[in-house]
Amino acid sequence: MRKLTVPHLNAAPIRPPIPPMGPRSQRHTLDRIAILNNSGHSPGDRTHLTALLADQWRAAGIEVMELSGAGTFVEADLLFLNLSRPVLPEEYRRFAAQYPVSFNAGAGDLRKHLYADGLLRAGSPYKGAVIVKADHDFITPITPPAPRAGFFSLLSGSRRPRASALQTLSANDNYRIYPSLNDVPPEKFGPGHIVQKFLPEADAGRYVLRQYYFLGNAHFLSLLTSGASIIRTSTPQSLEEWSPPEELLDLRAHLSLDYGRIDFVEVDGKPFVISVSRAPALPASAEPGYVPPAYNRLAEALAEALVDSYTTTEKGVF
Structure with missing residues (x-):
């Protein structure tokens, strides 16, 4: 992966859209991703595929912040929801609305x-x-x-x-x-x-x-x-x-x-x-910390896809 200069995006889809012809374009880098986990999540936990995605983003120079529940807001360019629950609570929806871009915030009921x-x-x-x-x-x-x-x-x-x-x-x-x-x-x-x-x-x-x-x-x-x-x-x-x-x-x-x-x-x-x-787990292993090599290749491709998706979304800000 590589660090890219991208257009700044507007709020997540759950916010009202920006009126046409109003915003001006602005460019910035994808510097920080916040991963929103279930409350009780331990930082550094490596049971979900997102742990490998975070490895890839960090290797590309992107800062990754792990959040446990929706109690603490941290500044980030993008919020990535990794919640192993079928119905997204309203407090999580409100939390996601604070970020300029969010992934999976629209998947409210699974x-x-x-x-x-x-x-x-x-x-x-x-x-x-x-x-x-x-x-x-x-x-x-x-x-x-x-x-x-x-x-x-x-x-x-x-x-x-x-x-x-x-x-x-x-x-x-x-x-x-x-x-x-x-x-x-x-x-x-x-x-x-x-x-x-x-x-x-x-x-x-x-x-x-x-x-x-x-x-x-x-x-x-x-x-x-x-x-x-x-x-x-x-x-x-x-x-x-x-x-x-x-x-x-x-x-x-x-x-x-x-x-x-x-x-x-x-x-x-x-x-x-x-x-x-919406929160795929890594396969269980008898050897602690072992991940099949195929999952590292999967994580590399998915992590790159998120950056590509972010860079190709053309939005504007006031």
């Missing part, structure tokens, strides 16, 4: 019922297996307890297991698979949960999860595989530049997501969206 594919209601005629999830959580699914013998062997030679062979599997209270809609407790159809078709993607007897990472015009695809139907965050089989389908680009625009990750599988050649995160 609850699953607003975007997940294959959602079902009680009484639906759907006959296949289903998965019940908390509507509000950003918790990474963990591997469920070992199922009865022969469950995962059903994947061999088939795209997905037969619903009749599924046992009720629980990763935690936020993710649970049921053989059919009739097995779902009535209270799970109420607010706070979603019921979704369970349509896993599989290849060579292993489950597949696709993860679309993005920032501005930088797009990367990660492939994870596992013998478990609910896949924990782990080292990807591949992570490389990618051209996303229009469905995912449209979803980003609908949710106003500048940066984040969309988890999905392919069903009949189309993306089937599972979850969205």
Whole structure:
């Protein structure tokens, strides 16, 4: 990355736009980025991808300030929201409005019922297996307890297991698979949960999860595989530049997501969206501090994309 001279930008989109013909142009450098984390965040924490982005920005000569919650304002050219919560609190929206530019401040509500594919209601005629999830959580699914013998062997030679062979599997209270809609407790159809078709993607007897990472015009695809139907965050089989389908680009625009990750599988050649995160986590590692090299390359591309996006936005100030 390189330090660039850029036009000064006006307020974040949640402020009223500057009237046409009023402002004059002014140039300045992108000197400081503030990263807004959840309250309780410890400076130097390296559990999220933003830690690697910050490394790249600092290497380019840009000062990076880490904020924990919306209690303390610091001057910065750009505010980068890294919040692992689905609904952006009003206090965070007001805080973001103080900055000339913000990333992800427009993504106010990322609850699953607003975007997940294959959602079902009680009484639906759907006959296949289903998965019940908390509507509000950003918790990474963990591997469920070992199922009865022969469950995962059903994947061999088939795209997905037969619903009749599924046992009720629980990763935690936020993710649970049921053989059919009739097995779902009535209270799970109420607010706070979603019921979704369970349509896993599989290849060579292993489950597949696709993860679309993005920032501005930088797009990367990660492939994870596992013998478990609910896949924990782990080292990807591949992570490389990618051209996303229009469905995912449209979803980003609908949710106003500048940066984040969309988890999905392919069903009949189309993306089937599972979850969205505005604060992607780094994969867990048995070796403290270890990050797969592919993530450093990903961070370099995303960090550069933010600078490019900043420099190409033509705005003015009075």
